[in-house]
Amino acid sequence: MKKIVLTGGGTAGHVTPNIALIPRLQKEGWAVFYIGSYNGIEKKLIEEINIPYYGISSGKLRRYFDIKNFTDPFKVTKGYFEAVKIIKHINPSMVFSKGGFVTVPVILAAKRKKVPTIIHESDITPGLANKIGIPFASKICATFPQTLSHVPQGKGVLTGSPIREELFSGIKSKGFKITGFNNNLPVLLIIGGSLGSIKINEVVRKTIPTILKSFQVIHICGKGHIDPSYTHLDGYIQYEYVKEELSDLLACADIVVSRAGSNTISELLALKKPNILIPLPSTVSRGDQILNANSFKDQGFSFVLEEEQLNKTSLLQGLNEVYYKRVSYIDNMKNTKLNNGVDNIIKLINEISSANK
Numbered sequence: 001m002k003k004i005v006l007t008g009g010g011t012a013g014h015v016t017p018n019i020a021l022i023p024r025l026q027k028e029g030w031a032v033f034y035i036g037s038y039n040g041i042e043k044k045l046i047e048e049i050n051i052p053y054y055g056i057s058s059g060k061l062r063r064y065f066d067i068k069n070f071t072d073p074f075k076v077t078k079g080y081f082e083a084v085k086i087i088k089h090i091n092p093s094m095v096f097s098k099g100g101f102v103t104v105p106v107i108l109a110a111k112r113k114k115v116p117t118i119i120h121e122s123d124i125t126p127g128l129a130n131k132i133g134i135p136f137a138s139k140i141c142a143t144f145p146q147t148l149s150h151v152p153q154g155k156g157v158l159t160g161s162p163i164r165e166e167l168f169s170g171i172k173s174k175g176f177k178i179t180g181f182n183n184n185l186p187v188l189l190i191i192g193g194s195l196g197s198i199k200i201n202e203v204v205r206k207t208i209p210t211i212l213k214s215f216q217v218i219h220i221c222g223k224g225h226i227d228p229s230y231t232h233l234d235g236y237i238q239y240e241y242v243k244e245e246l247s248d249l250l251a252c253a254d255i256v257v258s259r260a261g262s263n264t265i266s267e268l269l270a271l272k273k274p275n276i277l278i279p280l281p282s283t284v285s286r287g288d289q290i291l292n293a294n295s296f297k298d299q300g301f302s303f304v305l306e307e308e309q310l311n312k313t314s315l316l317q318g319l320n321e322v323y324y325k326r327v328s329y330i331d332n333m334k335n336t337k338l339n340n341g342v343d344n345i346i347k348l349i350n351e352i353s354s355a356n357k
């Protein structure tokens with residue numbers, strides 16, 4: 001049986017694309033294994049779907065000074081030796097890496113064991129872990145066409161982001177049943193990235209009495225960020241993180257407010273959900289979400305609100321504007337050439353593994 005190792009972790013955005021590929025890989029006869037960190041979000045998400053999971057030591061790679069810069073290289077080195085051992089044991093014919101720090105030792109170990117690697121880059125510019133991995137990879141899959149100019153010529157392939165199949169089969173009435181909502185007012189879904197967003201949560205809660213006059217609100221606020229003092233409000237429901245129910249919740253959402261993580265926005269585009277994007281600012285990231293958001297705005301898919309401008313007034317204006325123009329946003333999204341990446345990536349995996357026999 002052909003064996004493939006998937007790797008990626010740190011945030012859900014580095015795991016859900018791998019999860020999207022698994023059913024198709026299995027259908028095509030691949031035995032799937034996963035390498036992630038000892039305790040990252042990937043461990044929970046992957047073990048839940050019964051894929052053999054191997055944890056390795058993982059350290060963060062930083063471009064800035066931090067006292068941990070002195071200890072993390074040892075963790076990464078330990079992770080490398082663990083990954084070499086695991087890859088030797090599994091003996092896969094392919095490694096597929098979705099990025100995140102934990103993937104660096106895995107890619108280096110695959111190189112040492114002469115196993116070809118494919119990397120997927122979801123954002124417009126490659127993150128640090130993928131930058132380190134790119135020279136060792138056979139191909140780099142990209143969500144955005146602009147990414148191809150950031151990778152060596154001949155290595156980049158525009159595949160799109162793999163999207164979990166179940167997201168396309170959400171049922172509106174089930175979403176209503178889960179939330180207790182109805183058809184009387186439109187539904188607004190708020191999702192602050194896989195970890196939530198304290199800033200978005202804060203402004204949403206300040207504005208909620210006014211928002212509730214026009215919308216019913218599903219608020220996915222991140223682990224540990226549910227505020228019990230708002231649970232009594234009619235038409236407002238909070239979740240920390242949503243798993244299989246996400247498809248039904250999205251099915252009943254008329255518009256969405258979101259961070260601009262690449263996977264979430266690819267999902268919103270695929271499901272044609274008019275949206276307001278509030279990208280993670282460049283003060284706390286490399287600015288990848290700002291590029292993602294502006295690219296979606298330029299294509300007429302999204303309304304962008306910068307976090308620096310986010311307050312009660314701008315949020316309410318944005319909601320009014322997007323709801324009022326929702327049909328034109330949906331029309332723009334119908335014309336996209338950015339597609340679900342599952343087919344393209346599976347094809348590439350099969351091609352590279354056959355060429356390497």
Ligand SMILES: CC(=O)N[C@H]1[C@@H](OP(=O)(O)OP(=O)(O)OC[C@H]2O[C@@H](n3ccc(=O)[nH]c3=O)[C@H](O)[C@@H]2O)O[C@H](CO)[C@@H](O)[C@@H]1O
Nearest residue numbers: 011012013016122193194195220241242261262263264289
């Ligand atoms: C803080 C940070 O580092 N953010 C990065 C991270 O974002 P983050 O991990 O937030 O990534 P994305 O928005 O890309 O993906 C989140 C994934 O989790 C899923 N989900 C989320 C919430 C929930 O309750 N249930 C659920 O299933 C979404 O549907 C999506 O599939 O990776 C992205 C892809 O490289 C980058 O663009 C982001 O800049």
